[in-house]
Amino acid sequence: MATLDLFEKIRLSQIASSLDLHPFEVARLLGQAGGLPYTLAFDQNDIDKVCDLAGVETWWGSSAPKIEDDVSGRKLVRIAAQMLIDREVVGGNTTRADNLFRGLEPADQFVVRRAVNHLIREEVLKSIPTSQGLHLQVDADKVTVLQGIADGSKIPSSLEELWS
């Protein structure tokens, strides 16, 4: 970091970087929340505000459910399924799709993304466009399918193909 950067306020693109968002998404959200300020210079409070507006959450980390599985791809997808259940992304509740990937290594993100796309095609998950970008939702009658994936008791063979 250059010395001068230490004295500069936070730029919009830096808000985006810090939250793993695209700057255009930040601009849209701030626009909808009243508009951009006269000078595009921000502070930590603005990052927190955008984080809240965007519905950005970090699910992976120490608070992620502990699931043991010999196959790493399957383990990731089972944990992701369990997180959707634990966080009650059911019925009217939705979550940003990228909350399921944020914090994962790129290779692991790839696995979870493919699984999510597969589950959307299989209509286990529903994708909903919002001002925050793509959101996910689980219909109440699909929770048992998701639970079967999470506890490993009933993983659809089509899903198994993603990591076999």
Added chain:
Amino acid sequence: MSATAGQMTPKLVTALEDIDRWRQESDTSADREHSEITEEQARLQREIEERQATLETLASRKVEVEALKASLPGEQLARRREAALKNLAGDRGLVAARGSLYGDQVKARERRVQELIEKPEYNKLVNEYEEFQDVEMGLDSLPKTYKQAILAHHANVKKELGPVFEAMAADIEPVDAQGIGVAIVGSIDAPDGGAPEALAVIVPTPFETCSKWSERAEDLASLIAYRVIACVGKMLAEVGAADAPLQYAEYENALAIQVWLGDSNVKGNLPRVLDDLIDESNGKAAEFEAGRLRLQMVWVEPEVVAPDDDASDEEG
């Protein structure tokens, strides 16, 4: 009256002579009038032929004019498209050139800050402030009193560096150039004049402000893109389409914001709301004032901006 001096020619002779004279005169008169009528007929015939030729010429021209008139909408569209593309390229150039001048002003502000921090009264404080960034992460490992003392000292250093922070946050000086206006091209697709189904907003900034944002500096073009997107976001909220999906695409080397409105129930006058918001942003953006530029929405038919071929899209 004597017999010799009396009427020697019989009256009949005179009468017949009179009749002959009458006949001769009548013939002459009839011949003259006949000739005149013939001439008039010929003249009229010539005139009719000339008029007929004129009618045929006019009929032919009328067909040409009708064909020309029928081609005007297409020609107008072609001209509007040509003008839109030409001006989009021109405005992109203007934004790039103005961005360069604006960048110079940003650098000038940085030079002023650099000169400030090189002053002896700030130099030591800057070094301390810089070093704190390295030790901050490890503060939790220190005893509480040590941590508090370091944080208190840091707060003090930061306070003393107030003028440096202020100089860095100072408004960018306006560029030394005339004001410019650039067009933001908008187009609404509303089939059969019904509800709007799609909105395209073309911003005369490089598409790389979207696709390569993390690799390039946050320049004037980026800031313009942010302002327009913020206006689009606000407009969507105001017309009841807050969740309408947005996509960003490259259009003629510029940035296209594409909004799908087909699943939204748009209420209100979308173009007017966006016009007002863009206009309002002109007076509420520091970089527009410093760059001496104004944005203005210009609306065109969807056909004017319809791409010739499939453009590559990128989800935002």
